[in-house]
Amino acid sequence: xxxxxxxxxxxxxxxxxxxxxxxxxxxxxxxxxxxxxxxxxxxxxxxxxxxxxxxxxxxxxxxxxxxxxxxxxxxxxxxxxxxxxxxxxxxxxxxxxxxxxxxxxxxxxxxxxxxxxxxxxxxxxxxxxxxxxxxxxxxxxxxxxxxxxxxxxxxxxxxxxxxxxxxxxxxxxxxxxxxxxxxxxxxxxxxxxxxxxxxxxxxxxxxxxxxxxxxxxxxxxxxxxxxxxxxxxxxxxxxxxxxxxxxxxxxxxxxxxxxxxxxxxxxxxxxxxxxxxxxxxxxxxxxxxxxxxxxxxxxxxxxxxxxxxxxxxxxxxxxxxxxxxxxxxxxxxxxxxxxxxxxxxxxxxxxxxxxxxxxxxxxxxxxxxxxxxxxxxxxxxxxxxxxxxxxxxxxxxxxxxxxxxxxxxxxxxxxxxxxxxxxxxxxxxxxxxxxxxxxxxxxxxxxxxxxxxxxxxxxxxxxxxxxxxxxxxxxxxxxxxxxxxxxxxxxxxxxxxxxxxxxxxxxxxxxxxxxxxxxxxxxxxxxxxxxxxxxxxxxxxxxxxxxxxxxxxxxxxxxxxxxxxxxxxxxxxxxxxxxxxxxxxxxxxxxxxxxxxxxxxxxxxxxxxxxxxxxxxxxx
Numbered sequence: 001x002x003x004x005x006x007x008x009x010x011x012x013x014x015x016x017x018x019x020x021x022x023x024x025x026x027x028x029x030x031x032x033x034x035x036x037x038x039x040x041x042x043x044x045x046x047x048x049x050x051x052x053x054x055x056x057x058x059x060x061x062x063x064x065x066x067x068x069x070x071x072x073x074x075x076x077x078x079x080x081x082x083x084x085x086x087x088x089x090x091x092x093x094x095x096x097x098x099x100x101x102x103x104x105x106x107x108x109x110x111x112x113x114x115x116x117x118x119x120x121x122x123x124x125x126x127x128x129x130x131x132x133x134x135x136x137x138x139x140x141x142x143x144x145x146x147x148x149x150x151x152x153x154x155x156x157x158x159x160x161x162x163x164x165x166x167x168x169x170x171x172x173x174x175x176x177x178x179x180x181x182x183x184x185x186x187x188x189x190x191x192x193x194x195x196x197x198x199x200x201x202x203x204x205x206x207x208x209x210x211x212x213x214x215x216x217x218x219x220x221x222x223x224x225x226x227x228x229x230x231x232x233x234x235x236x237x238x239x240x241x242x243x244x245x246x247x248x249x250x251x252x253x254x255x256x257x258x259x260x261x262x263x264x265x266x267x268x269x270x271x272x273x274x275x276x277x278x279x280x281x282x283x284x285x286x287x288x289x290x291x292x293x294x295x296x297x298x299x300x301x302x303x304x305x306x307x308x309x310x311x312x313x314x315x316x317x318x319x320x321x322x323x324x325x326x327x328x329x330x331x332x333x334x335x336x337x338x339x340x341x342x343x344x345x346x347x348x349x350x351x352x353x354x355x356x357x358x359x360x361x362x363x364x365x366x367x368x369x370x371x372x373x374x375x376x377x378x379x380x381x382x383x384x385x386x387x388x389x390x391x392x393x394x395x396x397x398x399x400x401x402x403x404x405x406x407x408x409x410x411x412x413x414x415x416x417x418x419x420x421x422x423x424x425x426x427x428x429x430x431x432x433x434x435x436x437x438x439x440x441x442x443x444x445x446x447x448x449x450x451x452x453x454x455x456x457x458x459x460x461x462x463x464x465x466x467x468x469x470x471x472x473x474x475x476x477x478x479x480x481x482x483x484x485x486x487x488x489x490x491x492x493x494x495x496x497x498x499x500x501x502x503x504x505x506x507x508x509x510x511x512x513x514x515x516x517x518x519x520x521x522x523x524x525x526x527x528x529x530x531x532x533x534x535x536x537x538x539x540x541x542x543x544x545x546x547x548x549x550x551x552x553x554x555x556x557x558x559x560x561x562x563x564x565x566x567x568x569x570x571x572x573x574x575x576x577x578x579x580x581x582x583x584x585x586x587x588x589x590x591x592x593x594x595x596x597x598x599x600x601x602x603x604x605x606x607x608x609x610x611x612x613x614x615x616x617x618x619x620x
Contacts, residue, residue, distance in 0.1 A: 022521055024452070024529050029192050029506055037191040038504070042511025043497045049079045050396075050502060051189050054212045059182070061219045061290070064175050066162040068182060074154045076146075076186055084146040087154075088195045091115050092181035094136035095202050096163045101136075102202040103459060110165035115184070118157040137200040138187065156184045166358040167202075168368065169287075173318070175223075176291035178357045178368050185285075188398075190502055198400050198456050203463065205392075205399035205406075208284035210500050215286055218275040224259065224296070226316050226353050227288035228365045229280030237274045249298035250312055255328045259296035261319050280364070282500055284393055287363035289355035295319045297328040303339040304346035311335050311347045317356035321371035323378040327354045330379050334386045334417060342416050343491050348394045348499075352386055362388035362410075380418060380430070387413040390495060396502040401454040403463075404528075405505060408471025411435060415472065415609070428609050435469035440534055440611040451528045452505060473534075473560070473610055474527040480561040481523070481579045482516055490515040522584050523559060532557025535613040538605050539589070540620050547596045550603055551589040552578075556613060559583040563606040568598040 032038045036047040057072040078084055094100055094114035114136065120129040122144065132139045146152050162177050163170040169180035188196040188207050196207050217225050225237075234243055242258055249256035280286060298314040313335055315327035331354055339347045349365050357368035360381050367385040372378040391406040392399050399406050415435075418427035439447060439461070447461040451471055455463055479487040490512045494503070497511060505528070513520045526532065535556030542549045550564065559580040567573045582590045594600075605618040612618060 023506065023509060023524055025506055029504055032192040032504075033506075035191070038507060040510055041514050042494070042507050042509070044501055047081075048501070049081070049191060050209065051079050052077055052209055052211055053186055055183070055214070057183055057213070057215045057286075059179070059215065059217045061177075061217065063177070063219065063223060063290070063292070066171060066177070067159060068162060068179070069159045070183060071157045072155070072183055074156075074186060075151055076154065077151045078146045078148060078189075080189060080191070081148050083148065084189065085143055086140050086195070087143050087146075087152075088138055088140050088187035088189075088197050090181075090185045090187050090200070091137055091139060092185075092200050092206075093160050095200050097136050099133070099136070101199065104202045107165045110163050110167065112161045112163050115158050115160040117184070118159060119155075120157075121155045123153050124155070135197075135199055138197055140195075140197065154186070158184065168359040168361045172291070172357050176289075176294055176318070176356075178287070178289050178355060178359075180285075180287040180361075180363055180368070188502070192504060196398075196400070201456075203460070204456055205403060206285070207398040207400045208396065210282045210284055210396060212282065213278070213280045213286050215278045215288075216275050217278070217288060217290075218273050219290065220292075221272065221274045223274075223290055223292045224294070225276040225278075225288055225290050226296075226314065226355060226366075227276075227278050228283065228286040228363060229278045230350070232277040232279050233275075237276050246298060249314075250300050250310065252299055253301070253332075255297050255299045257295070258298055259294075261293075261295060283364045284396060285364055287366045287368075289316055289353070289357075289366070289368075291316070293318070294356065297325075299328045299332050301332045301336045301339075303335060305340070309346065311339075311349070312351035314351065314353045316353060317371070321356055323372055323375055324354070324356055324369070326375065326379070327369070327382060330382050331386060333421070334383050337417050337420060338387060338390070338413065341420070342413055342488070343390055343495060344488055345390070345492055345495060347389065349389060352389070354382060354385075360385060362386075362393075364389075364393045376422070376430070379421065380414065383417045383421075384410050384414040387417075394500075395495060395498045396500065398502065398504070400456055402452075402505055403455050403467035404451050404471035405503070405508065407467040408475060411468045411472035412475040415476070431609050432611050435472065436609060436611040439465040439469055440613050445531075448531050448533060450531050471528075476609065477527070477560055477580045478512070478520075478523065481581055482518075486516055523580060526557070526559045526583075530557060533613055534558050534560055534607065534610050536560070536562060536605050536607065537614075537617045538603060538620055541600055541603055544593075547594045548600050550592045550594065552592065552605060553589045554583060554587060557587070560607060560610040562610070563608070564592060565604045565606050566594065566600060567602045567604075568596070569601045570598060572598065 036045045039045040053074050053076040055074055060069040095102055096112040097114035098111055117129040120127050169178050171177055188209050245256050245258045294316050296316050300310040300312050303309055303311045313328055313331040315324055317324035331352055335347045351365055353366050354369050358370050359368040360370050361368045362385045387410040391397055391409040397406045415431045447465055449462045451466045493515050494511045509524045533556040537553040537555050539551040561579045564576040603620050
C-alpha cells in the first residue's frame with residue numbers, strides 16, 4: 001500500500017528541480033545520492049539500507065532503593081554493504097557522571113556514578129570493558145569483522161542508580177521513577193554519516209535505529225509499571241478488577257478510573273516480586289514509569305475511521321496534580337485531531353501514556369509530562385509531546401543534528417491544534433508570545449544562524465530558535481504557499497515514504513518539491529540556508545491615475561506571507577493576501593496596485609504569527 005500511495009503521489013510530469021547539488025549539501029550526504037541509497041525524488045533510493053537489532057532486557061529494581069540492575073542480549077544485524085570492525089555504544093545514563101560534559105546545570109542530587117558495566121561479551125566470549133573517561137556517553141569498541149548481512153551477539157550486565165533532581169528520567173518521588181535511556185544501546189550506523197558517535201550533552205536529543213524489544217521488569221508486587229509497547233502478561237500482574245477496567249477503557253469514549261487512591265488494592269496483591277513483560281516491534285526505544293501510589297486513568301479514541309481501530313490514551317499521576325486529572329480526555333482529543341486533521345494519518349501506535357514527571361519529553365508511546373497550575377499550558381505541553389509520535393518516532397529523524405525535522409513539526413502541529421481547542425485568536429497569541437517573539441526581537445547574531453546548521457555544533461539561544469519556532473514558521477509559510485490540499489498531500493506522502501526509515505533534510509526538501517511539482521529551491525534556500533529575520537517595511541502609498549501603488553520591502557530577508565489591510569475614508573475596508581511566492585523571483589519590493597476611485601485612509605501590513613521585528617514601519 002505504501003508503494004501504491006507513493007507511485008500515485010509522484011506520478012505525472014515531475015519538475016526535476018531539486019537534483020543533487022542544487023541546494024547546499026554536505027559532501028557525505030551528496031555521496032549517499034551518488035551511491036543510490038537516496039533518490040533525488042526524496043524517497044529511499046534503490047540501494048537504501050539500515051541496520052537493526054533485537055534487544056532482550058531484564059531489569060531488577062527494589063524500591064524505594066534506587067539501584068537498577070540490568071542484563072541484556074543484543075542481536076545486531078549489519079544490513080550495510082560495509083564490513084564493520086568497530087561498534088559504538090550509547091551510554092546515555094553517563095550524563096549523570098561527575099566530569100561528564102553537559103550544557104545544563106547539575107545539582108548534587110543529579111550526579112551519580114552513571115552506568116557501571118559489570119560484564120560484557122561478544123558472541124558469548126567474555127571481553128574486558130574499559131570505560132572511556134573522555135567520552136562518557138558514547139564508547140567505541142573493536143569488533144571481529146562483521147560482514148554485510150551477518151549478525152553479532154552482544155551481552156551486557158550493568159547497574160546504575162536512578163538520579164534525582166528532575167530531568168528526562170530518574171526519580172519522580174521516593175517511590176515513583178521514570179526509566180529512560182536505561183540500557184546500553186548500539187548507535188546508529190547509517191548510509192550518509194556512518195557511526196553516530198555524537199556524545200549526549202543533556203540538551204540535544206536522540207537518533208535511534210528501529211529495533212525489536214522484549215523487556216522484563218521485576219519489582220515488588222505493590223508497584224505498577226506502565227511503558228512502551230504491549231504488556232504481554234497483564235493477567236499475571238494485574239488484579240482481575242484492574243484488568244477488567246483496563247480492557248473496558250480500550251473501547252470507551254469516557255474516562256475509566258483504573259486505579260484510584262481509594263481502590264489501590266486493585267493491584268494484584270500476592271506476596272513476593274512480580275515480573276512485567278513488555279514487547280515492542282520496529283520502534284526506536286523503550287521507556288517505563290513505576291509507582292506504588294500514582295492513580296491511573298484511561299480512555300480511547302477511534303484513530304482510523306476506515307477500520308474502526310482505536311488508540312488507548314492513559315494518564316498516570318499523583319492525584320495531587322489537578323491538571324493531570326484532565327490528561328486522558330485532553331490526550332484523547334489530541335490523538336483524534338492528529339489522526340483526522342493534521343497530519344491526517346491514523347495514529348500509528350496502539351496507545352499513549354502520559355506519566356507525571358519533570359521533563360515534558362516524548363518517548364515512543366509515552367510522554368514524561370510535568371504538572372502545571374495553568375491548564376492552558378498543561379494541555380499545550382501534552383499536545384506538543386504527543387505530536388512527536390510522527391516525528392521522530394514513526395519516522396527515524398536524526399534529532400541530534402536536525403531537530404527542526406521533529407521539534408519544528410511538533411511546534412507546527414501544536415499551533416494548529418491550539419487553534420482548534422481555544423480558537424485562532426487565542427492560539428495565535430500564545431504562539432506569537434511563546435514561540436516567536438523572543439527570536440524575532442533578538443538583535444544579536446548568536447540567536448540567528450541558518451536552520452540547516454547541525455544542532456550538535458550550536459547552543460542556546462540558536463538551538464531553541466532553530467529547533468522550534470523558526471522552522472514551524474517555515475512550515476506555516478509553505479502551507480500558505482501550497483494550499484492545504486497540496487501541502488497535506490506532500491506531508492502525508494513524506495511520512496509514508498520514510499516511515500521506519502531515516503530521512504535527511506535534503507530528502508524532505510526533494511520530496512516536497514517533487515510531490516508539489518514545483519521548483520521550491522528558492523523557498524528552501526531562503527528559510528533554511530540563510531540567517532534572515534522577519535522585517536517588512538511599507539513605503540508611503542503613491543497616488544496613481546486609477547488608484548494607488550504600494551511597495552513592500554523585505555528588510556529582514558525571510559520570505560513570509562502577509563496581509564495588506566486597506567481602509568478607505570468612506571469606512572470600507574479590504575484585505576489583500578500575499579503568499580511567500582511574492583518574493584520568489586527577486587528580493588525587490590513587492591508592488592501592489594490598487595484600482596479604486598476611493599480615497600485611501602490607511603494601509604497596514606499584518607503578519608499574524610510571523611512576528612515582525614519592527615512593526616512601527618508597517619503602517620501608513
